[in-house]
Amino acid sequence: MARNFICRCEDATVEDVRRAFEKGYRDLESVKRYTGLGTGPCQGKTCLAIAARELLRLGATPAEVLPFTVRPPLHPTPLAALAAMDPATLSLESGVPVPVPPPAAPRPSAALPAKAKVVIVGGGIMGLGLAYNLCRRGVTDVVLLEKGYLTAGASGRNGGGVRAQWTTPTMIRLARRSLEIGERFASEMGINVWFRRGGYLFLAPTRTQAERIEKNADLHAKHGLRTRILTPLEAKEVVPELDERRFVAASWNPDDAVVFPWPYVWGYAARAEALGAKVLTFTGVTGFERQGSRITAVETDRGRIACEVVVNAAGAWSRDIAALAGVKLPNEPERHEICVTEPLKPWLGPLVSNLGNGLYFSQSLRGEIVGGMGDPNEPHAIDTRSTLRFLARYGRALSECVPAAAGLKVMRQWAGCYDVTPDNNPILGAAGFDNFLQLNGFVGHGFMMAPAVTELMAGWMAGDPPDEIFERFTLDRFAQGDVKGEDFIIG
Amino acid sequence: MPRLPDPRFATDCAITVDGDRVSARRGESVTSALLAAGRPLVSRSPKYHRPRGPFCLSGSCAACLVRVDGQPNVRACETPCRDGLTVESQNALGTAAHDLLRAIDLFTPGGIDHHHIGTWSQLASRITVGASRQLAGLGQLADRVSLPWPAAEEERFDALVVGSGPAGLGAAEALAKAGQRVLVAEKERAAGGRLRCRLDLPRDPPLSWVEQIAGAVGRAGGEVALGAVVLGVWPEEGGALAAMTQRGESPRLRLVRARRVVLASGTWAQPPVFERNDLPGIFGARGLLVALAEDGVVPGERAAVLGAGPEAEAVAARLGAAGMKVELVSGEVARGRGGRRLAALELLDGKTVRCDTLAVATPRMPAAELAREAGAALELDPATGAFRVRAGADGRIADAFWAAGEVTGPIGAAEAVEAGQRAGEAAAHG
Numbered sequence: 001m002a003r004n005f006i007c008r009c010e011d012a013t014v015e016d017v018r019r020a021f022e023k024g025y026r027d028l029e030s031v032k033r034y035t036g037l038g039t040g041p042c043q044g045k046t047c048l049a050i051a052a053r054e055l056l057r058l059g060a061t062p063a064e065v066l067p068f069t070v071r072p073p074l075h076p077t078p079l080a081a082l083a084a085m086d087p088a089t090l091s092l093e094s095g096v097p098v099p100v101p102p103p104a105a106p107r108p109s110a111a112l113p114a115k116a117k118v119v120i121v122g123g124g125i126m127g128l129g130l131a132y133n134l135c136r137r138g139v140t141d142v143v144l145l146e147k148g149y150l151t152a153g154a155s156g157r158n159g160g161g162v163r164a165q166w167t168t169p170t171m172i173r174l175a176r177r178s179l180e181i182g183e184r185f186a187s188e189m190g191i192n193v194w195f196r197r198g199g200y201l202f203l204a205p206t207r208t209q210a211e212r213i214e215k216n217a218d219l220h221a222k223h224g225l226r227t228r229i230l231t232p233l234e235a236k237e238v239v240p241e242l243d244e245r246r247f248v249a250a251s252w253n254p255d256d257a258v259v260f261p262w263p264y265v266w267g268y269a270a271r272a273e274a275l276g277a278k279v280l281t282f283t284g285v286t287g288f289e290r291q292g293s294r295i296t297a298v299e300t301d302r303g304r305i306a307c308e309v310v311v312n313a314a315g316a317w318s319r320d321i322a323a324l325a326g327v328k329l330p331n332e333p334e335r336h337e338i339c340v341t342e343p344l345k346p347w348l349g350p351l352v353s354n355l356g357n358g359l360y361f362s363q364s365l366r367g368e369i370v371g372g373m374g375d376p377n378e379p380h381a382i383d384t385r386s387t388l389r390f391l392a393r394y395g396r397a398l399s400e401c402v403p404a405a406a407g408l409k410v411m412r413q414w415a416g417c418y419d420v421t422p423d424n425n426p427i428l429g430a431a432g433f434d435n436f437l438q439l440n441g442f443v444g445h446g447f448m449m450a451p452a453v454t455e456l457m458a459g460w461m462a463g464d465p466p467d468e469i470f471e472r473f474t475l476d477r478f479a480q481g482d483v484k485g486e487d488f489i490i491g
Numbered sequence: 492m493p494r495l496p497d498p499r500f501a502t503d504c505a506i507t508v509d510g511d512r513v514s515a516r517r518g519e520s521v522t523s524a525l526l527a528a529g530r531p532l533v534s535r536s537p538k539y540h541r542p543r544g545p546f547c548l549s550g551s552c553a554a555c556l557v558r559v560d561g562q563p564n565v566r567a568c569e570t571p572c573r574d575g576l577t578v579e580s581q582n583a584l585g586t587a588a589h590d591l592l593r594a595i596d597l598f599t600p601g602g603i604d605h606h607h608i609g610t611w612s613q614l615a616s617r618i619t620v621g622a623s624r625q626l627a628g629l630g631q632l633a634d635r636v637s638l639p640w641p642a643a644e645e646e647r648f649d650a651l652v653v654g655s656g657p658a659g660l661g662a663a664e665a666l667a668k669a670g671q672r673v674l675v676a677e678k679e680r681a682a683g684g685r686l687r688c689r690l691d692l693p694r695d696p697p698l699s700w701v702e703q704i705a706g707a708v709g710r711a712g713g714e715v716a717l718g719a720v721v722l723g724v725w726p727e728e729g730g731a732l733a734a735m736t737q738r739g740e741s742p743r744l745r746l747v748r749a750r751r752v753v754l755a756s757g758t759w760a761q762p763p764v765f766e767r768n769d770l771p772g773i774f775g776a777r778g779l780l781v782a783l784a785e786d787g788v789v790p791g792e793r794a795a796v797l798g799a800g801p802e803a804e805a806v807a808a809r810l811g812a813a814g815m816k817v818e819l820v821s822g823e824v825a826r827g828r829g830g831r832r833l834a835a836l837e838l839l840d841g842k843t844v845r846c847d848t849l850a851v852a853t854p855r856m857p858a859a860e861l862a863r864e865a866g867a868a869l870e871l872d873p874a875t876g877a878f879r880v881r882a883g884a885d886g887r888i889a890d891a892f893w894a895a896g897e898v899t900g901p902i903g904a905a906e907a908v909e910a911g912q913r914a915g916e917a918a919a920h921g
Contacts, residue, residue, distance in 0.1 A: 003541070003596075005762070005769045008554050011538035014764065015602055034606075040537070041553035041564065041629075045759040046546070049856040053876025054764070062871050067878055070863045072723035073734075075550075075678070076564070081736050084640035084744040094727040098866030098889065186616040191606050196620055241632075263606060342564045343537075345628040365620065367628025388725055388734055407562060407637035 006054060007047040009040020017054050027064040027106040028052060030149045033156070033262050038068060041076060041342055043412060063104035069414075070097055072386055076342055076409035082395030083406070090392055092377055095385025095415075106149070108282045108302065115306035116278070117141035118461070119298045120313055121285050121321050123148075124155035125261075125450040126439050127313035128268035131277040133458030140276030143305055145298070147284035150269055151262050153315050155447055157384075157416030159338060159360060159370050159491065161351045162448040163200045163256035164225050167216055167488045170469060172223050177452035182259055185451075189267035193259045194365040198349045200256035201230075201238055203247040203401070205356035212355070213251035216488070220253070227253040239352060241404040247354070258351050258362045261447060285314075288325040293434045295325060309461070311437045316382060316417030318427075318440035327432030330478055331441050332380040332420045336491055337390035338372035339413035340364070352401070353490045359397040360490050369408055372491050373397055380420070386413045418444040422478060423485035428457070431475040437461070438475065444491050493527040493789060495813060500787025502527075504574040509586045515572035516786060518680075522548055522555055522568040523786040531771035531790070532831050533557060533567055535583045537629065538603060539596035542587070542831050544771030547760040548778025550678060550720075551858075554769075556629055557581060562637075563630025568778070569738075571680070581630040588831070592626075643734075643744040648674040648713065650918055651733055651749035653721050653861060656684020657696060657904040658896025659755030660704040661911025662918065663713070666753075667704075669919035673713035674747055675705075676735055678720040681785070684757055685897075685904060688780035690805040694905035719745065724752055724861050730891050731865075751918040753886070754862050755896045755911055758855035761877075763797055765836075766826035772833030776806040776852035789813050791847035795820045795836055798852030806852045818844050857898045865892040872900070885921075886914030893918050 004014040012035040020034040028051065031037065037051055038044030044067070052065040118134060120127040123146025131144045150156070162182055164175040182195045204210040213229060220227035230252050232244035238252060269279050289297040289304065297306045314321045316333035323329075344367050351362035361371025373394055391413060399406035421427060421441035426449075431438045439457060442449060456467045494500045502514035506524060515524035522545045525533060531544035533555050545555035548568050555567040558579040567578065580587030595603075609619025650666045652659045655677035666673045681687060683701045705715045718738030725732045730750040737743050760775030762768055776796065782788040792815060796807040799821040811817040820836065827849075828835040836844045854875045862880040863869065867888040869878040879900040886893040893914040896907040 002766055003539070003602075003769070004764060004766050006764065008536065008543065008546070008552065008762070008769055011536050011541075013602060019604070036605075041556060042551060045856070045858070045860075046552040046554075046762060049761050049876040049878070050764055051876070052871070052878070053873075056873055056876060062873070065871065065876070067859075067863070067869065070860045072864065074722050074860050075720045075736070077722050077736060078637065078640075080637050080640050081742070081744045084643045085734070085746060086642070089645065089746075090732075091727065094725040094732060096723060096725055096864035098726060098864065100866050100868060103868075184613055186610045186619075187613040190610050192608065192610060192616070192619065194620055194623070196624065266606075342630075343628045344563060345631050346624050347632045365624055365627055367624075388723065388732065391734075403636045404632060406639070407633040409564065 006051050007037035007040065009042050010036040012037040014054055017051060018058060021055065021058045024109055026060050027149055028055065028066060029068045031055065032068045033151055041411060043071070044068065061107060063102065064106045066102060071412040071414055072096060073410055076411050078407050078409050079395040079399045080406040082391045082410065083399050085388070085392035087389050087392040090387065090389035092375060092387055092389055095383065095387045097385065106282050108280050110278055110280055112280065112283065112300065112302045113143055113278060113305060116143040117307065118309045118311065119305055119307040120144040120311045122146065122314035123150050123279060123281060124153045124313065124315050125265055125268065125447055126315070126454060127311070128265055128272060129450045129454030130311060130313060130439060130457055131272040131279065132268045133454050134461060135272050135275035135277050137458050137462035139462055142277040144277060144279045145283045145285055145300060146279070146281045149281055151265050154416040155265050156262055157338065157414060158261055158447045159362065159372060160259045160261045161200065161360070161362065162259060163253065165200055165202065165216065165220060165227055165251060165253050165256060167219065167486060169223060171486065172220065172225065174449050174452040178448055179255065179257055181451035182257060185264065185267065189271055191263045191267040193263045193267065195257055195259045196365060197255055197257045198351065198362065199252060199254040201235060201350045201352045202251040203352065203354045204249045205247045205354065207248060209355045210249040213249065217251055225253055226255055227251060238350060239348060241402045243401060243403055246401060256351065260365060285321060285324065290325065290433065295433050295436050309435045309437060311439055313439040315440060315446065316419045318419055322431065325432060325436055327436065329427060329431065329475065330422050331427065333382045333417040334378055334380050334420045335383045335415050336372060336374055336418055336444065337386060337413060337415045338370065339391070339394060339410050340368040340370050341408040341410055343367035354397065354401055357397055358490055359401060361398060368411070369405065371398060374491055382417055384415045384417065386415055419446070424489050425486050426473050427475050428473040429470050443489055493529060495787035495789060497787055504572060506572050506576040506578055508578045509580055509588065517573055518571050519786045520568050521570045521572055521578055523782045523788050524572050525567065526782060526790045527786070527788045532588055534580055534587050535590050536769065537582065539599065540583065540590050540592040541596050541769060542771055543769060546762055546773060547775045548782055549760065549775065551759045558630050561634035563633060641743050643746045645746045645748060648672050648747060648749045650751040650753065651676065651747055652753045652755060654684060654755035654757050654896070655682035655715060656755060656757050656896060657686060657907040658911035659684065660701060661908035662753040662755055662895055662915035663708050664704045665912045665915025666919050667707045667711035667713060669916070670711060671919050672711060673708050674749065675708060675715040676719040676721050677715065677717050680717055682715055682717060685777060687784065688777050689784045689809065690802060692801055692805055692904065694903065696904065696908060721861065724864060726865055726889065726891065750891065751921065752892050753914050753918050754892065754894045754898060756858040756861055756898050758897045759858050760851065761853065761856050763824060763851055763853060765824040768827060770827045770829050770833040771831065772829065772847055773849045773851065776850035779850050780806060780809055783809065783813055789815060792816065793846045794848040794850055795844050795846040796850045796852055797824065803852035806850050810850060815848070818846065820844055854901065857900065859898055862888055862894050862898060865889045867894065885917035886910060887917060
């Protein structure tokens with residue numbers, strides 16, 4: 001029995017690394033995610049060098065074996081220890097790692113074609129979901145450009161929650177469709193996404209918040225959701241470890257789910273490629289060629305691609321991509337921090353969120369508690385550094401909410417960027433040019449909306465009549481002053 | 492002979508391990524007590540439930556996670572023994588010694604591809620998700636709520652030195668000499684870094700030098716903090732902010748602001764790669780020598796030492812002097828043999844080496860994490876896959892940050908002292 005371990009924390013073997021490499025996961029960031037190596041309690045201290053050596057032996061370049069990003073804390077640290085810090089004394093400005101320009105870029109996954117019918121900018125779940133759904137609708141001349149590795153952006157950095165508990169019929173409809181797709185994703189796309197309907201439990205710490213969830217629950221009932229308003233003691237039946245003194249009511253929907261984000265991204269990419277699309281990693285967009293009201297080609301750091309349609313699905317970078325075409329989007333990137341704890345046997349069923357402070361946490365299929373909370377003082381900028389302030393705030397918030405969690409040790413923290421719009425709703429459809437389509441501005445819930453939205457968008461691009469979302473979430477709504485906002489944003 | 496016959500190493504307390512009474516010395520690590528008791532099998536692997544035991548013996552590898560007094564996922568190698576301490580194995584149906592889930596390993600000879608298992612139908616996928624959730628995770632949630640930690644007070648030092656090995660102490664010496672208040676943060680229970688192994692290589696400073704530097708640091712108003720585990724160092728205006736947990740009877744979180752930081756964080760032990768390289772009985776050589784020198788632990792009867800060069804030879808000599816039969820293995824290992832403990836190594840050249848202990852003295856990986864957080868550039872050694880921190884001649888890596896010692900690549904202890912002194916002087920005046 002050949003068991004030749006590279007990573008003991010995750011039982012990842014030489015064979016696992018070889019398989020990943022053969023599938024095209026060549027750089028160490030991707031190999032880490034695909035095999036799990038380096039994601040366990042030692043955080044790569046015992047496997048980084050041997051993983052790099054193995055990849056070099058398989059034919060990886062030195063640029064491809066650059067170590068995966070280092071993440072605090074260096075040692076697993078109890079939430080109680082982190083909660084001992086006063087967040088008010090800690091700065092959002094001071095984050096790590098300090099960005100350093102890489103000495104060389106890993107090699108792109110494929111050659112750059114001269115032309116394509118559709119060019120999608122951004123290899124997150126939006127772009128990849130769209131590429132896959134376009135192929136299914138017969139539009140296979142699709143090229144997707146991703147400047148990093150797959151899962152480098154917010155699609156690889158989020159908490160994996162998928163919920164139907166929203167505040168408008170449109171969002172409820174989209175989320176329910178995403179839940180349906182998620183339920184079948186593993187068997188239809190051939191890759192496990194660890195979809196688990198553990199439910200979502202929203203805690204309302206004040207009467208005002210309680211009124212909000214009560215109003216939402218009425219709407220949910222009208223649309224056939226099983227949302228119920230629970231008293232604190234009833235909520236404790238769902239999560240016995242909750243401190244019931246910290247909230248006055250809770251909103252509970254047992255059908256909401258949590259998934260593992262990375263394989264969603266890989267699954268869409270693999271199937272899109274199998275159907276004819278080209279997914280090019282490590283290929284950055286540098287500009288656009290324009291003629292009158294149309295974009296005629298996309299310029300990249302490896303050459304140009306002539307095209308008929310461009311889709312901007314670049315998430316937090318969408319504003320910058322649009323700016324390259326001279327189009328001004330109101331989107332603003334905003335960092336959101338997140339962390340995981342040591343893995344434990346299952347004890348927490350649902351994703352729990354506190355509406356008072358934005359705290360959310362759930363237990364992943366691997367047993368870790370994955371959670372985060374937004375910071376009201378966060379400036380708008382692309383910033384994926386990790387702060388000590390976040391650990392202090394999260395440590396306090398989680399151990400207040402679940403006192404038994406105070407002993408849980410944080411293993412790794414990281415950050416991703418929300419793509420924030422003025423009304424917390426997305427921007428869809430043409431902007432600036434007839435053939436420059438936007439698929440961005442999802443404000444932290446893009447991951448859960450993508451399966452449904454990309455299916456509708458592909459249908460529309462393939463000739464279906466437009467869904468109401470393409471009439472409602474246009475860029476010009478801001479000019480017309482029609483900005484009734486979504487207010488159920490967490491994290 | 493589980494311990495050296497020296498009255499210093501006599502046991503004076505007992506801990507409970509999966510219900511068995513194990514004699515121990517107060518304050519030594521649980522792993523020392525277990526190795527002395529001939530119990531290298533401490534845990535089960537996460538996926539295949541293979542027998543596992545401590546490897547690094549120094550708080551980096553996480554192969555020795557156990558439940559201690561009701562707290563899950565605690566490193567045995569970082570847990571001091573005291574009378575009545577309760578240690579339980581985790582992630583096993585039964586105990587680590589007898590785990591029925593071992594069947595997973597036996598029935599999946601080709602490995603488990605977690606991406607594709609159960610994806611053939613929606614029902615299979617649901618069952619896979621349900622079963623995986625139950626099987627995943629290591630320990631159970633803690634039995635009781637932990638007490639709040641005391642509020643962290645900010646402390647200010649002129650300089651922070653991470654690591655108290657030759658380079659760290661060299662830097663601390665230079666900083667103290669320049670009148671700087673230095674905090675030396677050492678995650679282990681004793682200062683000295685690799686000097687604690689007593690390799691006694693030519694030009695190695697004696698252990699008494701460690702005490703001498705600690706004294707000088709104290710006289711300059713500084714501190715050598717033992718059991719101070721740095722969690723991260725965040726660069727900020729005019730220096731850096733470090734967070735560290737201070738271990739001890741009543742643990743606390745320390746928030747340290749320092750104008751200068753010298754990273755002398757050393758290296759992490761790296762396991763060798765061969766078939767069944769995870770058998771209990773395979774250890775990082777340095778961790779093993781510290782357990783031998785400080786706790787008198789003799790880990791078995793026959794040891795193989797993997798590696799070449801003066802350090803590997805010194806490791807073999809130390810284990811030999813402790814009464815073990817020792818063989819130095821410099822060829823490539825094909826596979827390990829044994830069930831619950833290493834029994835032999837098969838080499839690529841066909842030779843078999845009988846041993847119950849393997850001390851791994853091959854190159855280690857620079858502990859570059861903190862330097863990388865501060866923005867240091869790295870250099871790859873393609874032979875080992877190790878990345879070392881690229882530092883200037885005086886050790887500078889970024890504003891307010893210096894690095895010295897093995898974190899910058901292989902370097903002898905005496906040279907590391909000098910590199911540390913250069914970095915310390917530059918930091919004092921930079």
